[in-house]
Amino acid sequence: MNTAAVPLKAPASMPHQESPAHSPPAKAAPLLEVREVSRRFVKRLDLIERLAARLGADLHEQTVHAVDRVSFTVQAGEVVGLVGESGCGKSTLGRVIAGLHPPSDGEVLLEGRPIQLRAGQRPVVQMIFQDPFASLNPRMRVGDAIAQAPLAHGLIERGESEAYVARMLQQVGLAPEMARRYPHQFSGGQRARIGIARALAVQPRFLVCDEAVAALDVSIQAQVINLLMDLRRELGLTLLFISHDLGVIRHVCDRVVVMYLGRVVESGPIESLYNTPQHPYTQALLAEVPRLDRRGQRYQPIRGEIPSPLAPPTGCHFHPRCPQASARCSSEVPFLRDLPGAGVRAACHLLEPSA
C-alpha cells in the first residue's frame, strides 16, 4: 500500500523528499507530483462594465479559486481516485494535470520534470473525457481520429497508421473494421472504448479519466471499468480516476483524494478512508450514498448545498454545513496534516491531537 505523503509546505530545495513519518526508507520518486497547485479563473469586465465601473458602478473582476493549493503524489502503477461534488475543482485539477490548463500557482511534476509541454513534445499524460461523443469529431472517421495524434507526434508513419489503428481498436475490444465508421454509428459503450483507444494511441504513461464511465449504463459501465483495469495491468499505466461515484472509486482505486470547494479535505488508502472516514465531509458523503443494502432508508441529509466558489466561506470551506463546526472553523483555514494510520491525511481542526 502506498504511503506517499508530501508536506503541504514542501521546501523547494528538497523536491523529492517524502515526509519521513510513514514512508519506507528507499522509495522511488512518485510518477506524478502535484505541488501547491492553484488554478484561478478570472471573469474580466467587458468594455461596458469597465466604463460603468469607471463611473462609479460597483463592478469588480470576479475570481474563482477552482483549485486552491492542492498537493498530492501518485506512484507509478497506482490508481488514485479524485472524488468530490460538482464545483469542487476535480475536473479542473484533472485538466491541469493533463496540461490542458496551466496552473496559476504551484507546479505539476512528472518524474520530477514540469509537465508543461514544448511544441512537438509527446504528451505523457492523456485524458479520457466524460462524454466520448462530445470529444469525437462527428465528421471524422474514428480511425482517423485515433491516428491523428500519433501521426502528429511522429510515433507512426502514414503508411502504418491503418495497422496501428487496428491494433488500438483491438486493444479496447472493438473490431478493426470499425475504423471506417463515424462516431454516430457507435453505442455509448463503444464510444467510451474509442475514447480510451484514442488516449492510448500516443502511448501515455499516465491517464486522467474524468468521469469516464459516468454516462454509461450499469452493465456497460462494468465492461468499461474491467477494460480499464485490464489495460492498466497490461500496459503498466498509472491512473487518476476522477469521479463522483464513490462505489466505482472504491472498486478501482488504491488511494483516494477527497476535494471540497477547491481544496483537498482528506486523502488516504481506499479501505481506511471508506471504513473510518476522518473528515466530517467525507463522513457525510459516505453516509449519503444510496446503497443496495440500505432498505427503506430514512435519509439524514447534511444541510445546505455547496456554496458558490465565487464567494467561498471563510476558514474551513465546509464549516457552514458541518454539524461539528466551532468558532475556529469559520476563521482559520485548516491545513492538511498527517493522521495516525498509514498515509491518512485530513484538513480539519477537530482532528488535531491537542484539540
Add this chain to the structure above:
Amino acid sequence: MSAPLLQVQGLVTEFGTRDGAVRAVNGVSFDLAEGEVLGLVGESGSGKSVTGFSILGLIDPPGRIAAGSIRFEGRELVGAPPEALRRLRGHRIAMIFQDPMMTLNPVLRVDTQMVEAILAHERIPRAQALERCAEALHRVGIASPGERLAQYPHQFSGGMRQRVAIAIALLNRPSLIIADEPTTALDVTVQGQILYEMQQLVRDAGTALIWITHDLAVVAGLAERIAVMYAGRVVEQGSVDAVLDAPLHPYTRGLLDSVPANNPPGIALRQIPGMTPALAQLPPGCAFAPRCSQAAADCSREPAVQRIGAREVRCIRPLQVTAPAAHSSGEARP
C-alpha cells in the same frame, strides 16, 4: 382488496420509424396501490420513461399507445379525450422530470409558473394561490419562500430548481407522482436531501410514487416494490427485498452483479456480456437470451409471465426457485 390506484395492463407503446413500428413498451403490466412507492428500474432504452409518459398521455406522434389499458382511479386513460387528460395532469397525476431547467420556463418568474399550475385546475383568488405556492416551497425545504417566489429559475441552483419542480408537482395534492430520474443530475449530498424530502412528502400526503431510475441503490432505500425493465418489457417485479436479495431473472442478477459495490475491490467486475439490443432488431423470444448465461434453445420462444408467490418474472428458467414457498401458476416451466 379495493381496486388499485393505478392499473396498467398489457401496455404497448409504439413509435413509427422508417423501418416500421418500434415497440418501446411491449406488454407492460403492473398495479400500484394508494400511497405505494414503486421503483421502475432499467437501463437506457428499456422503456421505463416511455411507460411513465404513456400513463400521463404525453406520447406524441409518431408515437402512439397501440394496445393495453391504463386505469387510474377507476377511469380508463387510454383513448380518453385530450381535455380529460389535461384536467388530470398536474392535478391528480403529476410528473417530475430529470432536468428541472427543462420543466421551468426560463423567462417567467417562479411565482408566475406556480400560480399558473394552480389556476389551471381551480378557481381561487390569486393571493390565495400565491399563499399555497409559498407553503409548497417551504415544504420542500426552500428557505424564505416569499423572496424566492419572485425570482427566475436561473437564480436557483440545480438542487433548488429540482425542489421547485417537486413543489409544483405537489401543488394540487395529486394522488400519483411519476418521477423520471429526478436526482440523476444532482450531487450526492443534494440527492440525499431530495430523497429524504420525497420520502417525507409522500408518506405525509399518502401520495403514490413511481420512481423511474437506472440506479438500483436509490430504489433500494426509497421504494417498496421494484419492477425491472429490459427492452420494453417488465422482466421481473416484486418487493424490494425479494428482488434485490434473491433475483429470479438472470438480467436482474446480472445488473446487481455489475454494481461495483457488490464486487470485491480490485477484482474484475462480473459483467453482462454484449450490449442492449436495438429495439428495431430484437431477437425472437426472450430479448435478453443472447446475453444470458442461462439461455438455451427454448429461449427463442416468447417467455410467459410466471407468478412465484407475490412476484412475477418473465423467464423460462428463473433462478433459484425456492421449492416449497413458490407455487407457479402453471405456465411454461422446464
